Amino acid sequence: MDIAPLFDAASTxxxxxxxxxxxxxxxxxxxxxxxxxxxxxxxxxxxxxxLSHLRGGTDREPEMTVDLWSxxxxxxxxxxxxxxxxxxxxGQFTISDDRRxxxxxxPSGAIWYDRERNRVVGSAVGLGRRALDERARPFHRxxxxxxxxxxxxxxxxxxIARQAPDGIMRGMLFVGVGGSGKTTSSISCFRAGLxxxxxxxxxxxxxxxxxxxxSLYGSCxxxxxxxxxxxxxxxxxxxxxxxxxxxxxxxxxPIDATRMAARVPIGxxxxxxxxxxxxxxxxxxxxxxxxxxxxPSSIMSLPIVDHxxxxxxxxLIDSVPCxxxxxxxxxxxxxxxxxxxxxxxxxxxxxxxx
Numbered sequence: 332m333d334i335a336p337l338f339d340a341a342s343t344x345x346x347x348x349x350x351x352x353x354x355x356x357x358x359x360x361x362x363x364x365x366x367x368x369x370x371x372x373x374x375x376x377x378x379x380x381x382l383s384h385l386r387g388g389t390d391r392e393p394e395m396t397v398d399l400w401s402x403x404x405x406x407x408x409x410x411x412x413x414x415x416x417x418x419x420x421x422g423q424f425t426i427s428d429d430r431r432x433x434x435x436x437x438p439s440g441a442i443w444y445d446r447e448r449n450r451v452v453g454s455a456v457g458l459g460r461r462a463l464d465e466r467a468r469p470f471h472r473x474x475x476x477x478x479x480x481x482x483x484x485x486x487x488x489x490x491i492a493r494q495a496p497d498g499i500m501r502g503m504l505f506v507g508v509g510g511s512g513k514t515t516s517s518i519s520c521f522r523a524g525l526x527x528x529x530x531x532x533x534x535x536x537x538x539x540x541x542x543x544x545x546s547l548y549g550s551c552x553x554x555x556x557x558x559x560x561x562x563x564x565x566x567x568x569x570x571x572x573x574x575x576x577x578x579x580x581x582x583x584x585p586i587d588a589t590r591m592a593a594r595v596p597i598g599x600x601x602x603x604x605x606x607x608x609x610x611x612x613x614x615x616x617x618x619x620x621x622x623x624x625x626x627p628s629s630i631m632s633l634p635i636v637d638h639x640x641x642x643x644x645x646x647l648i649d650s651v652p653c654x655x656x657x658x659x660x661x662x663x664x665x666x667x668x669x670x671x672x673x674x675x676x677x678x679x680x681x682x683x684x685x
Contacts (some may be wrong), residue, residue, distance in 0.1 A: 367379075371401030437465065505517060600654075
């Protein structure tokens, strides 16, 4: 498929749609300014919900632009590469031969990415068709490809943080395959008052002082059966819209914006796993175990392989301590174990800084 004409057609149609019902919001994604323009108020609200804790950067020139419009709200027809009925439920990717253009089409619409101009433009066929990951993590594959060019690696992980007695904020990265307990650990800590940066998609960056984790989305996806263990979140959750989806989305910023963080140094890598025991405990994990738990799902999730990805992930694991977090039956016990682990990382409490 020749993507360039589709991108150009979408760009022209967006201008028409935006002139009718357009909204502009600026965000700092991975600490870099991104301008998002959406034509259609309902779609604009849905896009903003998981990104609202990252608003900012209006005083800086955007390094990336995202333009999206709603066909049903503006009357401007969506630009699609294939008929909606021919698209698989989870979507399909197209990459131009020169790798400049990427297309991601879903039953709900399509977005087109020009990597040379750092611009995404796309359209939604209908709000009722947007899948869970589109609602919880809009544009995440395009964001992650763009950020990787700036040394920020997407990792499939959760991230929470706590301020230490020395005043420094430290983060704890939860890694593992789906179902290992990353989301349960992340949202349990959020509910207990710790800072939240994500449950599934995090940006990893090496700095002169060590590795930091960037929040990409202030949302979480929780299994519709499992969320019943968190009645307060269940009351704020939005159900899936499609038969193939088994999770609900929860936007955490409206619940408590003060617990949302954008960027923290990473102090430990933690491997949650569910065990049949009453309490939750932590114990040391081998570096190789952490690498196997983190690297495959992080590296293979993007349509274009980043050849520096393994080096970044291995560098993090080599630089911080790694632990198992064995999750018992009582989810309310998780934050206590995590706080105890944080205590061992704080030099004020006598632990050795790594």
